[in-house]
Amino acid sequence: MNRDVERHKLFNRRSVMLLSGQAVLFSALVGRMYYLQVLESERYKTLAEANRINLRLLPPPRGQIVDRFGIPVASNQKNYRVLLIPEDTLDVAATLDSLGEIIALGPGERRRILRDVRRNRSFVPVTLRENLEWPEVARIEVNAPDLPGVMIDVGQSRNYPYGNDLAHVLGYVAAVSPKDLTGDPLLELPGFRIGKAGVERVHDMALRGSSGSSQVEVNAYGRVIRELERKEGQAGAEVQLSIDMELQRFTRERLGDESASVVVLDVRNGDVLTMVSSPSFDPNGFNRGLSSTEWQSLVTNPRTPLINKAISGRYAPGSTFKMCVLLAALEKGVITPRSQVFCRGYTELGDARFHCWKKHGHGLMNAQEAMVQSCDVYFYEIAKRTGIERIAAMGKRFGFGAKLEVDLPGEKAGLIPTPKWKRGALDAPWHKGETLIVGIGQGYLLVTPLQLAVMTARMANGGFAVVPRLTRSVSQDGVRMERPEDTFESLNLPPRHMEIIRNAMVYVVNSPRGTAYKSRITEPGQEMAGKTGTVQVRRISKTERETGVRKNQDLPWKERDHALFVGYAPIENPRYAISVVVEHGGGGSKAAAPIARDILVEAQRRGSAGAVIPASTPRLVDPVRASSEE
Amino acid sequence: MIEDSLNPPKFTIAQKLLNIHWFFVFLICLTVAIGIAMLYSAANGSFQPWASRQLVRFGVGFLAMIAVALIDIRIWLRFAYVLYGLSLVLLVLVEFMGFVGMGAQRWLDLGYFNLQPSELMKITLVLALARYFHGLTMEGVAQLTRLILPLIMVFVPTGLVLRQPDLGTALMLIMASGALFFVAGVRLWKFALVIVLSLIATPVGWQFLHDYQKRRILTFLNPEADPLGAGYHIIQSKIALGSGGVLGKGFMQGTQGHLNFLPEMQTDFIFTMLAEEFGLVGGLGLLALYALLLLFGGIIAMRTNNQFGRLVAFGVTMTFFLYVFINIAMVMGLIPVVGVPLPLISYGGTAMMTLLIGFGLLIGIWVHRDVTIGRRGGDEI
Incomplete structure (x- = not known):
């Protein structure tokens, strides 16, 4: 029995040791619980909420x-x-x-x-x-x-x-x-x-x-x-x-399948009434998701339906630039409206010969006749006298060479070449001949159809620097946020000069000798003024010039001339300015002017710019009154 | 042997019933009641499917516990090896006939219910070891050769359980046995030797672990490394516990549990749910209850006048402790997830049965605490 007592004592001693061990381990559990449920509780509460609540x-x-x-x-x-x-x-x-x-x-x-x-x-x-x-x-x-x-x-x-x-x-x-x-x-x-x-x-x-x-x-x-x-x-x-949807639709249908673009502006406030680039695409398809064949046909189409040619297409302005050249010459005083230049079909500068579009020449030309008949030799001459710097400055005043910051992505600035630009970009000196080429709107000059429309609007409104405006207002919950009214600065051109330009543009369309006479509007009070332009996209070689320049219809589409027209209507109190560019359309008078005429007729019929709409009134000095005060 | 004449050889049933440690029984019932309430909550306020069945099982188990308590301690001594042998046979059978549940082969289908022999082994191994050490003198315990047989008695079932594979039960068998070796008087330096040897053997043993066991251990070491995979359980459990705070979210208000973020909340993770709904206060309350049960277990063991009873009582108490500690430490992220239920609370029949039979033995030992038993089994004469 003593033995059992001994065993019992040992047992008890060791039991107490193990039970104490258990107590220590239990304390560890308590400590852990305290840590989790008291010290870290907030963190875990957040985690539990994050678990259960889904936003x-x-x-x-x-x-x-x-x-x-x-x-x-x-x-x-x-x-x-x-x-x-x-x-x-x-x-x-x-x-x-x-x-x-x-x-x-x-x-x-x-x-x-x-x-x-x-x-x-x-x-x-x-x-x-x-x-x-x-x-x-x-x-x-x-x-x-x-x-x-x-x-x-x-x-x-x-x-x-x-x-x-x-x-x-x-x-x-x-x-x-x-x-x-x-x-x-x-x-x-x-x-x-x-x-x-x-x-x-x-x-x-x-x-x-x-x-x-x-x-x-x-x-x-x-x-x-x-x-x-x-x-x-x-x-x-x-x-x-600011778009007039019905005019927009009319315009796009009028253009049909042509690779072309049209911009119609309100000359008084720069409202973009119409901006069409053709051919177009169906934006609903992008929302739905295009099939790869649909996408391929859009991307590979040579007429580039995905590009907004009105702001991203860059073209030489051709004869439509002649107004700027004339204004620069008048401003510099190197010519008067009466000064005459003899056109024999070409002019020479050093060894180079610069041709007029009319092979045998126009004869004696003054400013207005040169505009009406678009005589190239006259403009070679006045460009030579004016110099590239003054021409470039005038172009910039009418909106070329810089973005107009219309509310659209992808707008291009175009290019007004100057000797400084040429040195920087091409590392080459400026040749005097290049000034002549710029004088007829070719060479390095690049403009967008929107810029052409803006130039035309600035001429039509008497020399005020309107800028195109596409967004009229943004309304949130019935609260309308108007775009702040624009006050347009004057280009500071003498009204006399503006009058000469506008008269010339009127005669281009309304004189039988004018290049756009066939596209005139006969409706009284709705007459159109304008200027045609035809831009070569290929070089005419000397041999071709001697054997006769090939007609556009004989050329492949890609080599045909671009057809341009800029214009405004009506002649009195102009409201609409338009630019039409038809890629590879042929001559401006044949391919572009009729389109402009139809659209301006429709615009005036609709009266879209004058219709009563809750919009800002243009803060613009009446150009007619401004010129009569002169 | 004059004292022995004072030793009452037999009690009447009524005497035995009177001698039952009724406060201890009350503590058991209280714990089970908490478990039933948590199962009711886990089923979103329904007695189906868990709470009602658990209640029935407890009813049956309770009767078994009382019955076990009334059986004379000497009968348990006599049949200790037999019961151990039977459990071993069942464990072997499970190898061939058992079916797979939760990725491990643990269950025997006995028609009316499924039996998990590894659970039975937790009790019968204690009985067998207690009987063995009961028969050893102090000098016997000191002899190294006398320890070979009990070691075999431990390692054979442990090996079988590991094959199932059931790491949790294997660990519990080893640790409870180790505790018995210790209180039986095995020298401390021998334990030190075993620990050193097993540390050396760990890298070897690692290779015998199943991939899921390795993963669990690795996940335990860094649960955040795999928040949607194996670490998910531990992280969600810690979130549930932590978000419970001091006072908890209220009965049946635990968001983690009721929105299914907690895995297996009716079984292994039921403590988490309790601590989420009743907070630190509820968790400590349950821990206190367990501590009280363990304390009584220890007192019963130390108060018993025969080595067999002492060892069985301590073995049962130790097993109970291991259940509690492993489960709670596991859900709090202190040790790897090993799949040990929370005793008396988790839903599940076998563990409940094991524990109640164990408690029956404990109470029986209390009832027969003054019986002395000779080394060979019979009354000491």
Whole structure:
């Protein structure tokens, strides 16, 4: 028994040791609990909330774009989708069979649906079809009892009701690409579209609006248990353009398939009434997503439908630049309106011979006749006397050589060459002959159709530096934010000189000797003034000149001349300035002037610039009164 | 042997019932009641499917516990090796006939219920070792050769359990046995030797671990490295615990548990749910309850006048402690996830049965605390 007492004592001693060990380990548990539940509690509370609360973004409806009369040109349309929640139906295949009897479901679509059903958790809705027609929606709703788990969902998609009529101005929206991501979670929403070109891109932030949010409680599998809080977003702003949509449409239809562009401006305030680049494309396709063949045909088309030629196309202005040359010469005083130059078909400078477009010459020319008949020799002569610096400065005053900062991406600055530019860019000295070439609007000169229209507007309004304006207002929640009114600076040209220019332009169209006489407007009070231009895109060799210059219709399309026309109407109190450029169209008088005439007739018939619209009145000194005060 | 004449050889049933440590029984019932409440919460406020079944199991187990308590301690001594042998046979059977649950082969289908022989082994190994050491004198314990047989008794079932593979149970068998060796009087330097040897053997043993066991250990060392995979359980468990704070989110208000972020909250992670809903206060309360049960277990062991009873009592207490500690340390991210339930609280029949039978033995030992038993088994004469 003593032995057991001994064993018992040893047992008790060691038991106490082990029990103490247990107590120590329990204290470790208590310490850990204290650490987790007291010291680190706040952090874990945040983590638990992050676990359970999911923030869902509610995408705002994109703002409308309307024309100057409020006609929507870009809006949202309801996109009906049919969805299936797999867990709400017993047999997905059977449900698809019954749905297939109501709306068309191809075998490929079916495979995609079944794949999506397999990939997602059973409470995640799977899109069966998008862009349903209304009758299809109605048929599904009527048959709803036979279609367990099938539901209709209404989304929004961008719609351009005028299709390709205004495509280059509006641009388009498309899915967000990785390089667009800015960290704004809205951009990461599936199906979200952002402006990728044109006004849609320039005003993207305003049109986009701000997203709402919905806080939902979710479980570990992501299933929504309940909504905790909801914040509505703000719809995108409405953008009003200065475009007259009907005139725009008329213009685009008038251009047909030509590779051409037309800009119509209100000469008093710079409102862009029409801006067409042809051929065009359908911006709805970009929203929907283009097939690769559609994309290929757009990209490889030699007439470049994706480029907005009105602001991105650069052309030599040809004879349409002669007004600037004449004004520069008059301003420098190297000629008077009465000064005469004899045209024998060419002029010589050193060894080089510069040809007039009229082989045997125009004879004696004064300023007005030289303009009306577009005599090249006259302009070689006055350009030589004026010098390149003065001509370039005059060109810049009329808006060439720099961006006009119209609200569109991709605008080009064009080029007004000067000796300084040539030294910098080409590392070569300026030749006097180049001044002569610039005198007839060729050589290094590059201008955009928009710049041509702006030049014309500045001439028509008596020398005020209007700038083109595409956006009239941006309205958010009914609050209209007008673009601040422009006050246009005077170009400080003597009204006398402006009068000479305008008279010359009137005679170009309305004198029987004028190059655009066939395209005159005969309607009293709506007469047009203007200037034609024909720009060679190839070099005419000496032998060809001797054997006779080939006619445009004998040449391949790519080698034909560009046809240009700039003009304004009416003659008294001008309102509309227009520029027309037809790529490889042939002569300006034949290919461009008739288009300008038709559009200006339509514009005056519609009275789009004068129609009563809630807009700013131009702060512009009446050019007629200004000139009569002289 | 005059004292022995004072030793009452037999009690009547009524005497035995009177002698039962009823406060201890009350503590057990209290703990189980908490468990039932947590299972009710885990089912989002429903007795189905867990709470009601757990209640039935406890009813059956409770009767078994009382029955075990009333059986004379000497009968357990007599059948200790037999029971151990049976458990071993069942463990072998599980190798061939068992079915796989949760990635391991642990269960025997016995028609009415599934039996997990490794759980039985936790008790029968204690009984067998207790009987062996009961028969050894102090000098015997000191002899190295006398330790070979008990070591074999430990390592054979441990090896079988490891093959299933069930790391948690294997560890518990080793540690409970080690505790028994220790309180039986095995010299400390021998333990030191074993520890040093096993440290040397660790790299070798690592290769015998299953990939999922290795992954669990690695995940334990750095749970954040794989937040959606294997580390997910530990991270979510810590979030649940921590977000519970001092006072908890309230009964049935635990977001982590009720939104399914907590894995297996009705079984291994039920302590997390309790601590999320009742906070530090609730967790400490349960810990105190366990500490009280362990304290009584220790007192019963030390208060017993026969070595067999002492060893069994201590073995059961140690096993109970290991359940509690491993589970709670695991859900708090102190040790790897080894799949040990929280005793008396987690949903599950086998562990409940094991524990209640163990507690039955403990209570029986208390009832028979003054019985002395000779080294060969019978009354000391």
